[in-house]
Every structure is written in structure tokens, then in C-alpha cells.
Amino acid sequence: MGGVSFGGGGVPPEPWGLRSAARGSGCTKNRYNSTNITLRPNRRCAMKPGKFEHYEPTSIDQAVMILADVADQDGRVLAGGQTLVPAMALRLARPAFLVDINRIEELRRAEVRDGALEIGACVRHAAFHQPVVPGPLGRLLAQVVRHIAHLPIRTRGTFCGSIANADPASEWCLVSSTLDAEFVVRSVGRERRIPAAEFFLGYMATALEPAELLVAARLPLLGEETRFGFEEYSRRAGDFAQAMALAVFELHDGVMRNVRIGVGGVEDRTRRLAAAEACLEGIAPDAQEFQRAADAAAQQVQPSDSGADEQAYRRDLVRAVVRRALDKGMQQ
CATH class of the missing domain: 3.30.390.50 (CO dehydrogenase flavoprotein, C-terminal domain)
Structure with missing residues (x-):
């Protein structure tokens, strides 16, 4: 897990939760684990987004711990970034902290568990171009995915990112609502499962709390008939x-x-x-x-x-x- 500063013209403040003992060394100890973490050096450069601190946790526990610290300070989760990054480029969104979950291995899986297809938070749209499970559900997802935007977006955007964004024109939100999916969310010391009917609250609004991470979507398997x-x-x-x-x-x-x-x-x-x-x-x-x-x-x-x-x-x-x-x- 590391933190790095982006954007702006001056030296940004210390990363939240990462306190440099010696900034020149590029190494620090932090509250998220007990090992030294190498930080990429801060650069004085101008970028299209505003300044933000970038964290790359390698486990769900690390991710939710960071979120607990930064969520109330405009911290945002980054998975595929197909909505957030363009908004940042236009400065319509200016998060102070990004929690990048792409290095969390267990979030990259789509597998059958307890009668449902469990789709991790980093599974890309493109993973569904071919059926990921046998039977009607796999075929359904393979048919629907081809209606999502364009191929470059499908190779980066994620199923759960679309769910968390909660756009009423999202194909995955429609699939989840129709199939009565449930969503697995985690925070520090807590996990809960939210039915789709209770998750979507309105236009791009969900039941996710600020310090919660959507870690998986569960779609019930469909019978052969x-x-x-x-x-x-x-x-x-x-x-x-x-x-x-x-x-x-x-x-x-x-x-x-x-x-x-x-x-x-x-x-x-x-x-x-x-x-x-x-x-x-x-x-x-x-x-x-x-x-x-x-x-x-x-x-x-x-x-x-x-x-x-x-x-x-x-x-x-x-x-x-x-x-x-x-x-x-x-x-x-």
C-alpha cells in the first residue's frame, strides 16, 4: 500500500494517515501496517485534476481502514474510474483522497458461491463478453454487456463501479434490480448485505454509507428452464x-x-x-x-x-x- 500526491503547483500536505518521519527518504511508517512503505516522490507538476492523495491498499481490511479516515474528508474509491476520472479531469469532482482498490486480488474474481454468482468490485465489464457461468445467467450477462458504452470503456469499467454509481440508465443496475441481487459491503469491523430493492435510493444515490466499500455483487443463478x-x-x-x-x-x-x-x-x-x-x-x-x-x-x-x-x-x-x-x- 502506498500514498502519492498528484496535481497542484506547490508541495501538498502530508497524506492523511501517512506521517513522514523524513520526507527526503521517501519512506514512512503508518497506522495501516507495521512495515515501511515506499512513497513515490512528490512532483511539482500541473495536472487536469485538482490535488489529491492516492492510496493503493492490497487488502479489503486496509481499504476500509483508510476509508474510515478519509471518507468524511471527500475520500473516494477508485476501481475502473470511468465516471470519476472524467469528472476529475473537468474538475466537476475534486476528491482530496483516492482509495485505489485495483491491487486487492480478492476483488478481481467472479465465482459461484452459495447459489449465486459473486462478482468482485474489480471485475471489468469485458469479463462478461463470454459467459462466466454456464446456463441462462452467463448468457444473459454476455448479451447485456454489449450494450454498455464502447469496448475501451468495457475493458476498464467495473460491474460494481456501475452499481455504486447508480445511474438509472445503467444496464448492470437493471440486471441487479430485475434479478433481486444483493450487494456485499464492508466497513471497519462490519459486513452487511443489501438487497437491490433497498440499495438504489434515487438518481445516483445508494444506501452505501461514506466509510463503506462495495466489495461484491451477488446475482442468483437461474434455472435451465x-x-x-x-x-x-x-x-x-x-x-x-x-x-x-x-x-x-x-x-x-x-x-x-x-x-x-x-x-x-x-x-x-x-x-x-x-x-x-x-x-x-x-x-x-x-x-x-x-x-x-x-x-x-x-x-x-x-x-x-x-x-x-x-x-x-x-x-x-x-x-x-x-x-x-x-x-x-x-x-x-
Whole structure:
């Protein structure tokens, strides 16, 4: 774990939690472990971001200990950086401290545990280009990931970073809401699991506390009889979705069971639509029933747009993407 100063023209203050006994030596002892840590020398240079202190913990325990110290002083977690770094470059965000978790090995894994796919905080979007698990869940993730931005962003951005950012147009937030995922968060001496329905609180707002680290997302595995369809509308490939829908259901003896319909890009968060789901539960699938569910979805959403015409347009988009998602599910 190390700390290094960036940006600015003068000599920045001492890193929080790292007290140099002799700055010229570049080495110091700190409260996070008992060994000497080599710091890269401070440089007098101008950068696009403002000044910040950069920490690179090598364990979750180190990371949450640092967060406990810096969270209330505008400390931020850095994983993929695909939202934070551009904001810093424009100085729309000026965090004083960055806790870079990319050196934490255990956060780079996506593996099955206790009936769920557990996705570590440093797993990149690109990891899902091919199914990471057999069965419908792996195929679902591989299909959805190709709608996320562009390839360079997918090679750096992370699944959990998208969750923590909580953009209502995020494909991974939609997947998590629709599948009733849960999120594992850690702080000093505490771990808790938060269901997706309780995690997303509003536009780019979550239940994460300032000193908590999102360490993993857990997606329940899907049975072999599960079908799914994903549909997204954006004006250009790679743009943020104006509306998107994910439909997941099972077919048993010709009727639909365990129907889940989620939408995103329309309201201030992604969520499931219970009224639309109820239209199809226990029903034999056909075009008329799918249209009825799509109409119910359009009525249930409360678009964030301010004007009546814009809201009507968004509802029409919801009607279209839900219907198409259901149709795709039946085509599997």
C-alpha cells in the first residue's frame, strides 16, 4: 500500500494517515501496517485534476481502514474510474483522497458461491463478453454487456463501479434490480448485505454509507428452464439508454412462472414492475398478453421528465421495450 500526491503547483500536505518521519527518504511508517512503505516522490507538476492523495491498499481490511479516515474528508474509491476520472479531469469532482482498490486480488474474481454468482468490485465489464457461468445467467450477462458504452470503456469499467454509481440508465443496475441481487459491503469491523430493492435510493444515490466499500455483487443463478429478453433504446450505439427493459421468466407446462420485468433509463432508479409481472404470472404466453403487460408497464412508470409530452414519449418507449424484451424471451 502506498500514498502519492498528484496535481497542484506547490508541495501538498502530508497524506492523511501517512506521517513522514523524513520526507527526503521517501519512506514512512503508518497506522495501516507495521512495515515501511515506499512513497513515490512528490512532483511539482500541473495536472487536469485538482490535488489529491492516492492510496493503493492490497487488502479489503486496509481499504476500509483508510476509508474510515478519509471518507468524511471527500475520500473516494477508485476501481475502473470511468465516471470519476472524467469528472476529475473537468474538475466537476475534486476528491482530496483516492482509495485505489485495483491491487486487492480478492476483488478481481467472479465465482459461484452459495447459489449465486459473486462478482468482485474489480471485475471489468469485458469479463462478461463470454459467459462466466454456464446456463441462462452467463448468457444473459454476455448479451447485456454489449450494450454498455464502447469496448475501451468495457475493458476498464467495473460491474460494481456501475452499481455504486447508480445511474438509472445503467444496464448492470437493471440486471441487479430485475434479478433481486444483493450487494456485499464492508466497513471497519462490519459486513452487511443489501438487497437491490433497498440499495438504489434515487438518481445516483445508494444506501452505501461514506466509510463503506462495495466489495461484491451477488446475482442468483437461474434455472435451465429460465428464458430472458433484453431490449434497450438509445439514439446512437453506446449512448445512455432512454429506456430499457429486461424480462426473465420460466415456462412450466405452457404457462409463465416467476415472471420478472424490470425497466431502467426512465425513472430515477431501475426497478421491477409488479403490475406488469402480475399480468403474465400463470398465463399462457401470447402476443395479446404480452401487449397487456407492456401497457401495464407504461402506466406504472413515473418518468423523470418534466413535460407532459416528454413523459408520454417515455411511456411509449417503455411499452415498446417491454414488449420486445418479452418477445425475445419467447424466441430462445
